[in-house]
Amino acid sequence: MxxxxxxxxxxxxxxxxxxxxxxxxxxxxxxxxxxxxxxxxxxxxxxxxxxxxxxxxxxxxxxxxxxxxxxxxxxxxxxxxxxxxxxxxxxxxxxxxxTNDFDITKPQPAPKRSKPNHTVPFPYGNANHKDTIFPNIAYKKLNETIDTIFNDRNQTRSIVVVYKDKIIAEKYDTGFTKESKQLGWSMTKSITGTLFGILNCKGEINLEENNLFPEWENDDRKNITIHNLLQMNSGLEWEEDYNTISDVTKMLFLEKNMTKTQVNKSLIGKPDESWNYSSGTSNLLSGILRTKFDTHQEYLDFWYSALIDKIGMNSMVIETDMSNHFVGSSYAWATARDWAKLGLLYLHNGEWNGEHLFDKDWVSYATTPTPTSNGRYGAQIWLNKGGKHPDVPKNMFSFNGYKGQNVFILPSQDLVVVRTGLTKNADVNTLLKGIVNSIKH
Known part of the structure; x- marks a missing residue:
């Protein structure tokens, strides 16, 4: 015993x-x-x-x-x-x-939403799109290309291909349909960045604004600008690793207010010379957006009234943290078709059904390579200027998320391609090459 x-x-x-x-x-x-x-x-x-x-x-x-x-x-x-x-x-x-001390019965303000338009066809409404046959498209080749990315290795869940505002190909994995909301992960960052573009084009925000937080007043962090944050080039310390206990996993799964996570980080580089991909930075930006409104309700409503519902992404929901701030780095859910609408907004240089949400200058700014990013990153948007996808035009840019969520915008081809799935290792270069080559220009 x-x-x-x-x-x-x-x-x-x-x-x-x-x-x-x-x-x-x-x-x-x-x-x-x-x-x-x-x-x-x-x-x-x-x-x-x-x-x-x-x-x-x-x-x-x-x-x-x-x-x-x-x-x-x-x-x-x-x-x-x-x-x-x-x-x-x-x-x-x-x-x-x-957390255990969080009162789940306490009412929280929620964003006011617009009603979906179910009478106008895609992309300006949510009714079924009108089938259009383009004589310059090799549809057999297009569909065969798309079929190749639906397998166990690629784990693709949806593909939507939009050409000249028309859906020319669309496919979903078993268990998913055009109504299925899918998590965009870091594609949410491009939503956050776009809101700054909207305010900038209205003259309601200055991208060169600095001295952004009281905690930064007495050291060199006061020199960090909104521009630096949009380009992920602030010089602030941050570790973005989803496979271990890192800054990003601690923020997403431990913090009550994610907009403050990177505020207390040290400056380990020089602004405009130290590109470092950071979800903490995108949530800093969400916090900065909050300061531009008198009430929390106005902040919550703005994301939808100025952008999401404005362009008919009515399926989208951006989740908030315990402090009721939008998790602007990671937590937007929407259908593949609605994700495509954000791509079309950029394809059309900020114009949506006759209304300008932002202008071409913002698209140029957002797709200008961040210094030291090797042509890979702009303002909350990924770029192909460095040739990451070698068989695709270098002026392509994209919204990308964890595990391979993508909205690819190809301006020269008048194309938007949405791909969602469960692995970032899918061969999107071959996919995009096949789609582009199936269309004669």
């Missing part, structure tokens, strides 16, 4: 040490699982079984288990039962990870 007790004590000590040293990782894993489950089930309308089998089945998230509460509209994720995290869905605000 004494020997058994010693073995049991030793086991408990080892277990305690293991939990202690792995607690931060387990906390983040359980948080990811709970948040993703709540969004998938209550926002996107998928089942728990589908979510576990398709969205939470990759390492190390696969070690978690999830339960949902239909009445409360919540999801609880746990790791071996050692640690639990809860995420709660709120209408109009999406799902949010909450």
């Amino acid at each position: 004494k020997k058994f007790k010693r073995v049991l004590l030793l086991f408990l000590i080892i277990l305690g040490i293991t939990v202690f040293y792995n607690y931060p990782k387990l906390n983040i894993l359980a948080g990811y699982s709970a948040k993703n489950t709540a969004s998938s089930v209550f926002l996107a309308g998928r089942s728990l079984e589908f979510t576990d089998a398709n969205d939470n089945n990759f390492s190390p998230i696969s070690i978690t288990s999830n339960k949902i509460d239909i009445k409360e509209k919540s999801a609880t994720g746990s790791v071996y039962g050692l640690l639990k995290r809860k995420a709660v869905y709120r209408e109009g605000l999406g799902a949010v990870l909450v």
Whole structure:
């Protein structure tokens, strides 16, 4: 019996040490699982079984288990039962990870939304698009190209190809339709950046504004401008690694107010000389947007009235954090067709159905390479000027997200291509090359 007790004590000590040293990782894993489950089930309308089998089945998230509460509209994720995290869905605000002291019954202001237009065809409304046959398109080649990216290796969920404002090809994986909301991850950054473009073109914001936060007043961070932040070129410390405990995973799965996460980071480079991709920066920008409005309700409404509902992306929901700020780095959900509308807005240099939301100068600014980015990045937008996709025109630019969410804009070809999926390793260069080559210009 004494020997058994010693073995049991030793086991408990080892277990305690293991939990202690792995607690931060387990906390983040359980948080990811709970948040993703709540969004998938209550926002996107998928089942728990589908979510576990398709969205939470990759390492190390696969070690978690999830339960949902239909009445409360919540999801609880746990790791071996050692640690639990809860995420709660709120209408109009999406799902949010909450702490034990968060009052889920307290009403929160939600954005006011416009009614969808179901009578006008895509892209200016949400009615079925009118089929248009273009004589210069090799449709067989186009469809064969698209078919090649739907397989287990590429894990593609949707493809929408828009040419001259018409959908010329569209395909969805099993379990998905044109009505399915899909998480854009970092494509959300391009939404955030576009809002600055709208304010800039109205003369309501100065991109060279500095001294942005009280915490920066007494050191060199006061020299960082909104322009630097838009280009991810502030010089602020940040680690963007989703495979470990890093600044981005701690922000997304531990912080109550994500707009403040990077405020307290040190300056480790020089503004305009230190490009470093940072989700913390995009949420700083979301916080800066809040300061441009007198009330929180105005801030919430602006994202929709000035852009999202304005161009008919009525399926889109951008989720907020516990402080009710938009997670401008990562959490926009929308159908593939609605993601295509954002691409079309840029293709048309900010004009939407006769109204200018921003002008061509903003598109030029947003697609100008950030210094030291090797032609890869503009203002919250990815570029091909460095030739990352060698068989695609270098003036192509894109909104990109974790695990391979993409909206590609090809101005010379009058094309917008949306691809969503579960892996960033899909061969989009071959996909885009095949699409471009199927159209004679």
